[in-house]
Amino acid sequence: MLQVPDVHLAPMLPILIVLAGALASTVLGFHLPRRALTIINLVMLVLSGVSMAYLWNSGAAAFGGSLQADNAAILLGITILIGSAMTLLVSLDTAYRARVSFPEFDAMLMYAVTGTLLIAFSGDLITMLIGLEIMSLSGYVLATLQDSRPAEESGLKYFLLGAAGSAILIYGIAFVYGATGSLNYAGIAAKTAGLTPENVGILVGGALLLLAGFAFKVALVPFHQWTPDVYSGAPTSVSLFLSTVVKVAAFAGMLRVFGGALQNAPGWASVLQILIAATLIIGNAASLFQTNFKRMLAYSAVAHTGFLALTLLGTPALGGAAMTYYLLIYTLMTAASFAIVAALQRSEKGMEIGDLRGLYYRHPGYAVALAVCLASLAGLPPFAGFFGKYLAFQAAFQNGYVWLSVLAALASVAALVYYLRPAMLMFMPDRTPAREYQHGERPATTFTVALGVVGVTVLGILPNLWYGWVANPGIWGALAGR
């Protein structure tokens, strides 16, 4: 009997709108200046957000459950859109200084956003894989786009290690399929109970391969080695994108796969806690010894991966809410920090930490904003970073990972040292000539920084403005779909 395929474009609308922006940038790049394209793309991101608001609570799915626009997808998708919009705004001011002000920059960025949204909206492993590859391939191009030796080096490192990570991930998908006979999250989740012993072995192997593949993408130790090199070699606006949006999407994929499909599969959680412990120790310890501020932010991104991954160890109801809250806060504070670096750096190498001395007397607004972001990254109350870390520790602690939560708390104390040292330097008087770019304060960057600073402050004092949306356990109970 002929079956009519389950094609509904409405749940796919947020992705299609972003894709339209990408295609417009590809084609119209020949006719319009890049600035016009960036504004078109910003409008597309807003429209995509509006279409997500329209899909809220609809629980729509399409393509036989391969694509699901449930509330979890929408919350993660909004975080992705905010990070992408911040990247585009910063690139308006800084891309020409980095010599990446081409229409291709916008096109690649929007293709990457299409991929990231596809991961958040995925309902089976193949959809997730397609999204992940679209995102990664565009990311490799973005990292290499600047015509300079550091950018090319970072691009090749990112490409070779990212491709190896993808291959491991695909092998993991094959094994999970071999054990359960299903590629669909819901199908895998339904079949993980009641497997024969040899299939359990295959499933554990597949889950560990998937974990290793994802660990490459989110930069969990020992799969993190590309991260500092790529983030410090790529143009700063690209580093901003890679460390926020791409990481959010990779975590969205992990949440779908490990919090949904493999929720009851054995084995992966005990390996994940070892990876997290190593990430917390090495990420924070390496940050302590950095002299370049941009590179320190890269290591801080590794350290935050450890805190974010803690939420995967919690029950999905608690962990999913904690992760989504933390991801938005992480996006806001990291994007604002990188925006300030992009605006004030003289070259794409970023700034030395010593060069920040006396910044308050030269750029008071940016210095205060950077201090707020650093305090939030360090997890100091009243800023939102504190509440994010608290939720992550709570999710892991309540599920019985006591020693890991204690280790994470100790690591966040050590993190105070390297976050507060640049913050203090900025307020010390300085008689030497300024070593940053003098004319960096421009409207679009200032707006991005203000968005980040106001976001982390307001959400720190009134966390329920965002946590109230993500806290509903009903959202996270059906991560695998129905």
Add this chain to the structure above:
Amino acid sequence: MAPTAYYIALSGLLFAIGMIGVLTRRTAIMVFLSVELMLNAANLALVAFARAWGDLTAQTAVFIVMTLAAAEVAIGLAIIVSIFRKRETTNVDDLAGLKG
């Protein structure tokens, strides 16, 4: 009909060879070819498991993985060529400007 385990053993072997290549080869092209070997190992495993389950979804997944591999070749070779033009080498040990 050969048992599925044989195919999986072969794919595991291919995957291991690819992995060793990624870890030991020093030329970007060879590292990249080793990654392609790993992808083909995954494809073989998908097909073998699909046959074992008597199910076609994984067979279609193989086509998608092959397309992804082709896209990866396009982008990877472009990056390698752009590096070779500037440095006349694709030895990954020479790419050590970013440290710390």
